[in-house]
Amino acid sequence: MSNEAIIEASATNNVLDIEAIRNDFPILSRMVKGHPLVYFDNAATSQKPAAVIDALVHYYTHLNANVHRGIHTLAEEATAAFEATRDAIRQFINAAHREEIIYTKGTTEGINLVAYTWGRKNLQEGDEVIISGMEHHSNIVPWQIVCEEKKAVLKVIPVTEKGELILDEYDRLLSDRTRLVSVVHVSNAMGTINPVKTIIDKAHAKGALVLIDGAQSSMHLDIDVQALDCDFFALSAHKMFGPTGAGALYGKQHILEAMPVFNGGGEMIKEVTFEKTTYNELPYKFEAGTPNIADFVAFKPAIEYINTLGKENIRKHEDTLLSYATEKVKELEGVRIIGEAAEKASVLSFVIDGVHPQDIGILLDNKGIAVRTGHHCAEPLMNRFCIPGTIRASFAVYNTLEEVDKLAEGLQKAIKVLR
Secondary structure, three states: OOHHHHHHHHHHHOOOOHHHHHHOOHHHHOEEOOEEOEEOEOOOOOOOOHHHHHHHHHHHHHHOOOOOOOOOHHHHHHHHHHHHHHHHHHHHHOOOOHHHEEEEOOHHHHHHHHHHHHHHHHOOOOOEEEEEOOOOHHHOHHHHHHHHHHOOEEEEEOEOOOOOEOHHHHHHHOOOOEEEEEEEOEOOOOOEEOOHHHHHHHHHHOOOEEEEEOOOHHHHOOOOHHHHOOOEEEEEHHHOOOOOOOEEEEEOHHHHHHOOOOOOOOOOEEEEOOOOEEEOOOOHHHOOOOOOHHHHHHHHHHHHHHHHHOHHHHHHHHHHHHHHHHHHHHOOOOEEEOOOOOOEOOEEEEEEOOEOHHHHHHHHHOOOEEOEEEOOOOHHHHHHOOOOOEEEEEOOOOOOHHHHHHHHHHHHHHHHHHO
16 A cells, blocks of 8 residues: 555544544653654553542542442442452453453463463373464563473464464464463564464364464454353553553453462452362452552553544444555565564554664664564564564554654664664
8 A cells, every 4th residue: 555545544543533542541641852752662552541640549539449349338348349340350351240250460460360370270291382483572481481390382473574474384283282372462572463263163163272462452343252262362551552561461251260269368359278278269369468559440441441432433433544554664675574474563663674673773862752662571582583673663543644654764864873
């Protein structure tokens, strides 16, 4: 698609008022090194609308109290606000039961919870766990730890030169010893959208469970865990306009009930004696101690903000940005796109011949343009492409075509300086 066609498509198809949306995000009005902020690091963390910030302030100003068990007004109001977010998450991903939504610190903790509870209980010597070659470290390291401990085998689905999974190889990796498949829905490093429904169905045919890393997809794609039939799904609030340090793990109820506890302490118990402890029901069985109450309360308005904009509208705008940015970057001399899958979300990752990504990142920052450089916690993927890392521009609904033009101009000037 040409630059002109992309601009025309944006003008005719986009029903969102992007300038009004930008006004909802206070940080977008700030200056960085004398330039208006251009924030293209959304795959690392998204910015927060005023509604989320206001919810945090309101909690600490009016509701601050510990949740559950308290009988005073503040405790009851805080508990109601805290639990309302669980219902919002359940609806957002279409889980069957609110008890299937476990609060976590984020996607990383959700994956670790499954690895250290389900994995340690169910994996035996010679069993197999399958991940993919484009996983974030958080979906590699926990499985390495547990597989080493249990003498299980970790297998990896390879990645093509375009950044897509080789599904024929996945078919060959699956066996009667496969116990779990854990794959990313959308690659944080390349934007590749993986065919997770196909992956899930093939794993289930072998009797294996499936965990989906939804850290990137939960913001950009429609998520229906019942339609996907995944056994686990992990997400993070801070990728979804929400606060840091809050997230959720979805798990099918009967699987969660059979899993051992994760952390011990208050809330996850029914009764404690020195002789024996009985554990709480779902979801509290996995939620020990005082939780990150304020950030979970503020997660709900983030979900509501996404729902108000509509994911289809968000995707249309982000797809326009991605297409336009891809064409602009390809015009630059010596650029190599890393990840040219047929199905992509809003991530543009690339390298420039003879230039280190970090040097580009520094020069762009001098112009107020925030991109991410490095291996993006996907070092094995970088090794597959024989590169130390990439320059990654990742887009959100509040970004504009004019900002993409600034990125292209900044890249062109940086290349001239560094060559």
